[in-house]
Amino acid sequence: ETTRALLTAQAAAWQRILDHPFVSRTSAGSLPKATFDRWIAEDYFFVLSFRDYLDALAAAAPDDEARKVLAGGSAALVPELALFEQAAADRGIDLEVEPSLLNLGYSSYLLASVQEGWPVGITVLYAVEKAYYDAWASVRDTTSPDTQYAGFIANWSSPEFAAYVEQLGALVDREALTPEMTRAFDRVVRFELAFWDLVHG
Numbered sequence: 523e524t525t526r527a528l529l530t531a532q533a534a535a536w537q538r539i540l541d542h543p544f545v546s547r548t549s550a551g552s553l554p555k556a557t558f559d560r561w562i563a564e565d566y567f568f569v570l571s572f573r574d575y576l577d578a579l580a581a582a583a584p585d586d587e588a589r590k591v592l593a594g595g596s597a598a599l600v601p602e603l604a605l606f607e608q609a610a611a612d613r614g615i616d617l618e619v620e621p622s623l624l625n626l627g628y629s630s631y632l633l634a635s636v637q638e639g640w641p642v643g644i645t646v647l648y649a650v651e652k653a654y655y656d657a658w659a660s661v662r663d664t665t666s667p668d669t670q671y672a673g674f675i676a677n678w679s680s681p682e683f684a685a686y687v688e689q690l691g692a693l694v695d696r697e698a699l700t701p702e703m704t705r706a707f708d709r710v711v712r713f714e715l716a717f718w719d720l721v722h723g
C-alpha cells in the first residue's frame with residue numbers, strides 16, 4: 523500500500539508531530555492564550571490558501587470518484603472558516619495579520635504541488651489532512667470534554683473527517699509510489715512540524 527509505505531518511512535517524524543508540545547499542551551489546557559491565538563491567525567491564512575489549492579487540485583482530478591471526495595473536502599471549509607472567524611471574534615484576534623514566511627512557503631508549496639500532477643497533488647492533500655486528523659484525534663483522546671478547544675477538536679477529529687481522510691488515502695493507494703510522491707509527503711511532514719514550532723516557539 524502506498525500510504526502505508528509513506529507513513530512507515532516517516533514514522534519517527536510523524537510521532538514528533540503527535541508529541542509536539544503544541545498538541546500536548548492543547549490537550550493539557552496549559553497552552554498560553556497568545557500561542558493559541560497565534561495559531562488561529564496563522565492557520566486561518568493557511569486554510570484560505572488551502573481552499574485555492576483544493577480548487578486547483580479538483581480541476582486536475584482524473585475521474586468522478588476523485589472529484590466527489592475533493593468536493594466533500596471543499597464543502598467542509600465553509601463551516602471551518604466560520605469556526606475560525608467566530609473564535610477570532612470571541613478571543614479578540616486580528617485575522618488580517620501578515621502570515622509568517624514559513625506559512626507563505628507552505629501555502630505556496632501546496633499550490634505548486636498541483637503542477638507536478640495528480641499523484642503528487644493528492645499525496646500532498648492526504649499528508650496535510652492526515653497530519654491534522656492524527657494530531658487533533660490525539661488531543662480529543664487526552665483532554666477533558668469541556669475544553670475551550672472543542673470546536674477545533676471536533677472539526678478535525680469527527681467521524682466524518684476520519685472518513686474523508688480514509689477516502690483520500692484510498693485515492694493515494696490507487697497510485698504506485700514514485701520518488702516524487704515520497705518527496706512531496708516528506709516535505710509536508712517537515713512543514714507540519716515547522717508550523718507547530720513556529721506558533722509554539
Ligand code: MP5
Nearest residue numbers: 565568569572650651654717
Ligand atoms: C491543516 C491545517 C488541515 N488547517 N493547518 C495546517 C498547518 N495543516 C493542516 O487542513 P484543513 O484544510 O484545515 O482541513
